[in-house]
Amino acid sequence: MQYEFEEILETIRMTEIEHFDIRTVTMGISLRDCSDRNIKVTCQKIYDKIIRYGRNHVKYAKEIESHYGISIANKRVSVTPISIPFDSCKEEEFIEIAHTLDRAAEDIGIDYIAGYSALVQKGMTNGEAELINSIPQALASTKRVCSSVNVASTKTGINIDAVKMMADVIKKTAELTKENDSIGCAKLVVFANAVEDNPFVAGAFHGVSEPEVVLNVGISGPGVVLDAIREAGHVDLQQLAEVIKKTIFKITRAGELIGRKVAKKNGIPFGIVDISLAPTPAEGDSIGDILKAMGLEDVGAPGTTAALAMLNDAVKKAGLMASSSVGGLSGAFIPVSEDMGMIRAVQNGNLTLEKLEAMTAVCSVGLDMIAIPGDTPVETIAGIIADESAIGVINDKTTAVRIIPAFGKDVGDFVNYGGLLGKAPIMEVKKLSSAGFINRGGRIPAPMRSLTN
Amino acid sequence: MKITEDVIRKITLETIEELGLGATKDEIKNAVRSKIETMNIDNIDLEKKNMDSGKVILTSFGLNKPGIVAAVTRALAENSCDILDLSQKIMGDFFTMIMIIDITASPKDLNEILKDMQKVADDLKIKIYLQHEDVFRFMHRI
Incomplete structure (x- = not known):
């Protein structure tokens, strides 16, 4: 037979038992030609363009799903950072654009549309300031719109004014969406070194150097890696790296195949495969469980950062071999609320915010889906964002903060969103004040790139 | 182009x-x-x-009993699917069967064939998966 019995069974096992799926196929659409002096015309142009390119996105993805027997968890759309083409808009007009995006997303049948974004790592235009100020209202009054703001980069340093502004936006968003456990904050990401071709919502946007329209794919598969590690038994770390690489290689190949087929069906160019290991709240589909299977008693034990670094590196090496189109964030995600293993570690008191921060230094993509007490001061949130940005800026990598100061809740409580966003225990935050540092304002200068110790 | x-x-x-x-x-x-x-x-x-080769890999599992191969192949024949290769193993009470079939001559597309095979699977209380060959080629061959 052309294929070995075992090869075929392995594929079936991956897709049927180990939650192997394509995490997302995300269509990036440029909105740079949609600007008009009249906001009504602008909104109509945006709506028409998203419908024109995206109307068959879900249908085609579903056809490919059944054709190959591999499920695609999410079908999504990202657009040009809204602040760029519509820089002349005022706050209310930006909110109107958010509503248009929401309506377009609903009409093409997707759950999230991302790109309500601004890139302000060095400074901000009037339009960008208006957009940032509109975020709380925009997220509170829409269901599907996701927002991200880039506040730092290795080339420019960290814009602390923007960091503080975003901390304030996060607090306001939490309050405006308090009825739903401050869910607005789950749709808001603060980035350092944001990438232009990231297919993973909420942080996705269609960068300015991207083509008119493009299809990017994010793979998944922590469950597959977990089972492979368990099956490998007690082997040394080099052999373990080999096991991880072999598994990721296969997953990435399947991801590229699916991405190319969906792109071809839509008649648009294929962009990149993002080889991030993205967990889901499903049992076994967890990065936390992988770290435990590697031999740690729980996530947070000394050695966690090393294990994660090795996992992340093996994922990248295998992904790069498997596909020539690797891009996006490409690493292991460690969102707390979306990963049962991580949730348990936090609940048991084994995983703290500080350890999580250390872990983000060796993997993508930062402090993700972390719930903290609702009364955390703005300056403290700004301090957390600044710390995370510093890790990204100095290490030349993407980092992000998606943090939820859950309104009216405290340590011991939960926020619960259900579905893919999962649930998160409120984590403790140090009570020490960061106000003096943050309130200085200004920009932390760009770092030097040699003598890197 | x-x-x-x-x-x-x-x-x-x-x-x-x-x-x-x-x-x-x-x-x-x-x-x-x-x-x-x-x-x-x-x-x-x-x-x-x-375009795709039209080759599909059919995998089925279940408790062994007489008539499984007959039922599966009959359904394939009715849909004008050509069986290119077939391999079967019995492990204890369970059987596993893998076929490579060509569906280019079939008037139905993969989804419709999948639905027909699902009926067979339900009748026999076994599992049948159909996946396009490309997946296996991409995952296991460089």
């Missing part, structure tokens, strides 16, 4: 050369148009050749 501006420009230059300098604008236009049209037909043929 998309026809880009460059391709059109090239065809136009060729046509002008062929027709000579005496040709009128309309003559050139018509000649270029007919050339592009024939090119399109070529393209479609090419696309068809490049």
Whole structure:
């Protein structure tokens, strides 16, 4: 037979038992030609363009799903950072654009549309300031719109004014969406070194150097890696790296195949495969469980950062071999609320915010889906964002903060969103004040790139 | 293949050369148009050749009992699916069967065949999976 019995069974096992799926196929659409002096015309142009390119996105993805027997968890759309083409808009007009995006997303049948974004790592235009100020209202009054703001980069340093502004936006968003456990904050990401071709919502946007329209794919598969590690038994770390690489290689190949087929069906160019290991709240589909299977008693034990670094590196090496189109964030995600293993570690008191921060230094993509007490001061949130940005800026990598100061809740409580966003225990935050540092304002200068110790 | 501006420009230059300098604008236009049209037909043929091989891998598992192979192959035959390869193993009370089938001659597409096979699987209380061969080629062959 052309294929070995075992090869075929392995594929079936991956897709049927180990939650192997394509995490997302995300269509990036440029909105740079949609600007008009009249906001009504602008909104109509945006709506028409998203419908024109995206109307068959879900249908085609579903056809490919059944054709190959591999499920695609999410079908999504990202657009040009809204602040760029519509820089002349005022706050209310930006909110109107958010509503248009929401309506377009609903009409093409997707759950999230991302790109309500601004890139302000060095400074901000009037339009960008208006957009940032509109975020709380925009997220509170829409269901599907996701927002991200880039506040730092290795080339420019960290814009602390923007960091503080975003901390304030996060607090306001939490309050405006308090009825739903401050869910607005789950749709808001603060980035350092944001990438232009990231297919993973909420942080996705269609960068300015991207083509008119493009299809990017994010793979998944922590469950597959977990089972492979368990099956490998007690082997040394080099052999373990080999096991991880072999598994990721296969997953990435399947991801590229699916991405190319969906792109071809839509008649648009294929962009990149993002080889991030993205967990889901499903049992076994967890990065936390992988770290435990590697031999740690729980996530947070000394050695966690090393294990994660090795996992992340093996994922990248295998992904790069498997596909020539690797891009996006490409690493292991460690969102707390979306990963049962991580949730348990936090609940048991084994995983703290500080350890999580250390872990983000060796993997993508930062402090993700972390719930903290609702009364955390703005300056403290700004301090957390600044710390995370510093890790990204100095290490030349993407980092992000998606943090939820859950309104009216405290340590011991939960926020619960259900579905893919999962649930998160409120984590403790140090009570020490960061106000003096943050309130200085200004920009932390760009770092030097040699003598890197 | 998309026809880009460059391709059109090239065809136009060729046509002008062929027709000579005496040709009128309309003559050139018509000649270029007919050339592009024939090119399109070529393209479609090419696309068809490049299309998926039509090979599908069928995997089935379940408690062993008489008549499983008969039922599965009968359903495939009714859908004009050609069995290219077949391999079967019994492990304890369980059987596993893997087939490579060609569905190009079938009047139905993969989804419809999948639905028919699902009925067979439900009747026999076994599991049947159908996946396009490309997945296996991409995952297990470099």
